[in-house]
Amino acid sequence: MKINGKSTSYVLRNGYAVLARKWRKGDVVEMTLPMDVRRVVANPNVKDDLGKVALQRGPIVYCAEWADNHGKTSNILVPSSASFATAFRPDLLNGVTTLTATVPTVQVDEAAGTIQTVPQMLTAIPYYAWANRGKGEMTVWFPAKVVDVDVVTRPAVQREEKK
Structure with a gap:
């Protein structure tokens, strides 16, 4: 003061x-006022967000958008060990404070049939500023760790027989 x-x-x-x-x-x-980055845990009654965290700095909730995160956000993990840096970016979205941290991301190599985690820089922006740079993924609730892999199978494309 x-x-x-x-x-x-x-x-x-x-x-x-x-x-x-x-x-x-x-x-x-x-x-x-202190504006430390903190992790918010979802209410346990919200089943889709179990094991996930959101990021908050002061009163502001943050999200990750595709434009800042290699075109994808649904593969980002935010473990409890992640350490965030803040920076004011006057050039971004009319001036916002971003959060950045090196975190694991899930990478799938379809050709090799492998899945691994790879460190990547996560950039998060204030939630109020999203959806201003085109269509793409956005995430607010991040898994804290990998506990299972949900393998999705797609039905084969059916071709009509020639008559």
Whole structure:
């Protein structure tokens, strides 16, 4: 807490910072609030989000969009060990603070029939700013780890017999 650029002491009373002083016209109060990145866990009644986390910085929820994450977001994991950096990007979406971290992503090599995790830089933007750069994937709830692989099989394309 600063008044006119100088640190000042305050008392917390009923959740409010109380600055006891004689105020003068032109006094400027500056307050710096912690804006750490935290993981939000879904309510256990939301079955589709079990084992997943969302990212929040202060009051802002974040998401990942395809445009910043190699064209895909549904393969991104956010483990508890991920450490996030923040940066204000005035050139992006009229100016937003992004979150970045190196996280594992699930990579499927269809030709080789293999699945692996590969480290990749995750870039997350404020949720309010998504859907401004074209169509593509967006994710808010990220799996924290791989616990199973759901193999999806597609029916073979059926061709009509020639008569």
